[in-house]
Amino acid sequence: MRRILTWVPILFILFLVQSYFWVPTYEEQTRGNPERLTEYIEASIGDAQILNPILSADSASSTIESRVFEGLIDRDEDLKFRGRLATHWEIFEEAYFYVNDEAWIPNFGKADSKAIIQLLRDAIQGRESRDGPVSQSLANIEDIEALPARSFEVSKEERGTGGATVSLTVRVTAPPRIRLHLREVDQELFDHLSTVLGKEYFSSFDGKRFIEVSPEALSSKKAKYAREFLPATEHNPVIVFHLRPNVKFHDGHVFDAEDVRFTYEAIMNPKNLSPRISDYEPVKAVEILDPLTIRIVYKRLYSPALGTWAMGILPAHLLNAEVLREEGERRGMDPEKFSLRQSQFSRRPIGCGPFRFREWKTDQYILLDRFEDYWEGPPNYERYTFRIVPDLLTQEMEFYAGTVDSYGVQPHQVERLGRDPNYQNFTGLAFGYTYIAYNMRREPFTDRRVRQALGMAIDVDKIIRYVLYNQGERITGPFVKQTDFYNHAIETLPYDPEGALELLAEAGWKKGPDGWLEKDGERLRFTLITNQGNNIRQAILSIAQDSWRKIGIDVRTDVLEWAVFIQERVNKFDFDALILGWAMGIEPDLYQIWHSSQTRPNQLNFVAFQDQEADDLIIKIRQEYNHERQVRYAHRLHEIIAKEQPYTFLYVSKWTAILDRRIVIKEVDSEGEVSYSRIKPTKTGNYGFHFNKWIKLPEIPRFEMEG
């Protein structure tokens, strides 16, 4: 017995340990393996959730999707749109208004549709005599056309008194309508036309006159239906995409306009629960003009619309209703409820991007092979591997060992790794910022001077230096710092506790006998909160508290679990001040976060920022299709927000990534001459922009030309 108890464990352990001799070393895997040079390996903390571009919302999924799928357009190095599956596109507008036969037109009187058209034609002819902007709007009109009067009936359901639903019929006898074809989208068209047709021409149009509701009892709803069916004016921006011919999906099927329409319909299909539905809600119609031309008409002006077509296009032939129904039946699921979300497609996607899907082992890796028939020519790498390594330290170890090709450096490691000559390194600014928000529903934050003073009392540069290890930059407003929309003319708030005290004194807060600031016998006291699990925010919390206490403000702090923080405090406006961050996209649309209509519970303007000019600018920006004008509006908006200080804008963080030095860009010109060059990041710091041209060389290359 004793011998058994001694020998069995010893033999057992020896057997286990001998397995070491069978394992390939790192050397064999990397240097000793020529195939390693044709493969790019990336490590990620988390696994992808669902590989379908219209359904996914996590960053791991979108990394894979960006390789497997391709959109109609994307953004080039300068953030301008460039064609991918679309070769080129046109944007113009169709604008409509109803003939208002009751309106009195200056120097003319009442007019029918014919007279209106004549009036407009004359105005276009004689536009030189008018103001610059008006004349421009008129010159922009390409064609005018009258649409005859028409009538139609719609059945609707309304909640009547007592909560019961009542069905009713709406009879609309619409007056004639005028359609204007515009060369460019013009959000000020109707403002400018009213200089021709009279100030009140559009606003005095009364849709209710042309609507009958039966039963009569519900005629109070007339105004609502008039707004719905007979809007006085309507902007319909139109995008026509010309698609690239002979582009193939990974299964060989040729891509055409049908796939684009299918992708749009899949997003809008409520069964699929696409998180992108709000992007496409403004679309009125998607029309296929021919297999390579597709026309998208919008209900209203919405300039972020173009950017949404960077969405990966799905193959219609693999996912249409019939195929899905078949799959549902085959897998024994209710075919009525079976949707894209359940489809196996999201586990083995097929797109027309540069890489085709090979294998996905949940929480281990995702393998992609290059697509030999890619329209832009196949990528240099033969394989792309996405490894899931949830622990950062092991990620780092694997990077050193050479079994992962890039590593996202932690802020505290930048000092050491960012300068390591063995690696090439890239740094850039994140798309997002961290801020302290003040609840402007509550005293004392209603006073701009108080908000500004609070901001001036915090030494943000010190936060960046000590909390972020210098891996951050100051920010003054709500736009992405690398884009044109950010107004660089605005200066950061200085660190000036004395100045802060003066501002507070102006606002009535003076030092009391016990050293605290008070006003009318009441101490300046509030609570600053943030969420748990973010060490940086918690550090800022203590620093802010300390800085404010130093100038005599009695600040309490609280750290809350994320869900409680959002649901109980932020969404219900139950806070004085909080620390949080926003992640942003390139589009300058600030409607949800800054527009005064978005201040109800569960909406994102939780600080209750309200400013008439800012509201106008926000609307103008999202309706403007011209980049220069958008930039102008954005700069002004930035100025207003920076002046009002609803937030103390703290910083945008910097990231650093390191890459094996042997990875370079390889290009082959038309004569077959091969040239290598260093990887250069784009303006936004995206070093992976030319990923398809990357390759790994056996030795570290020298680029003498560049020194």
Added chain:
Amino acid sequence: MLAFIGRSAIRKLITLFFVSVISFLIIHLAPGEPSQIDPLNPKFTQEVLERFRKEFHLDRPLYMQYLYFYRDLLTGKSLSWKDNRPVLEKIFERFLNSLPLFILGTLITWTLSFPVGIPAAIRRGSLYDRSTTFLAYLLISIPGFFFAYMLIIFVVTRFHVPVIGMETFGISSKGWHFLMDRLWHLLIPSVLGAAGGIAVLSRYVRNQMLEVESQDYVRTAKAKGLPADEVHYKHALRNALLPFVTMFGLVLPGLIGGSVIIESIFSWPGMGRMAYEAILARDYPVILTVNFISAILVLIGTFISDLLYMVVDPRIRL
């Protein structure tokens, strides 16, 4: 015997029902919503949020949600909210990954604890006894993640072989080679998992042995002039084993446990990590199913240990 089994089964079913209700309540009363519902994402309009809540039945009263969930679970139809895969399939896949880790860890723990613990009891107070005690407490008190990092850094920098993942990444060989590669990758995480187990269990063995060694029949055996090995390893050990037989039943729930920390550090796609990520994403179907299955395993485990006790120790016939 049969009556005991019957009574025990009924009692356990009732317990299971209460477990299902309480775990359901705890998860639903905890703040937070599934990660698909992201109220801070400007793209999510109120309508979209409502539609998601409806899809997940979150708009229904709690008892209806309870019924929906267990109906789906028992008919095998419940889907993970995170990736829409069938929950049972997902759990089974992870279970197969965690199983070898669990088996090897248990094997190491149980084969090593006895040879370590028994001599400590026999030579109580000796240098060996004191040093194993010291080591055991050291192992218990070192945080697992720290120990894991030290071990990884040591092995990787010393021996230049990969240790993370279930197999060497990108390995293409088959057969024996592949099997040994897997075994190597199993070894380090299981040793880590077993380290704490050995520390605890060997102490336990030591105490049991000490208790038995002071019994009269051991003294009698010694007095009879039996060889020391026979006294310790035959007369004493057999009687000391009794409580361990019952402990074996309690190992069962470990099948579905898995360690979040070790699995994350070693990139091991196991149960623990899945359950942890499900909790972070508020993926209720996965959390509740794991919870339900582990409740069943605990109940079966206690049942088995009751039975084993009856088989091994005839005094406990009921």
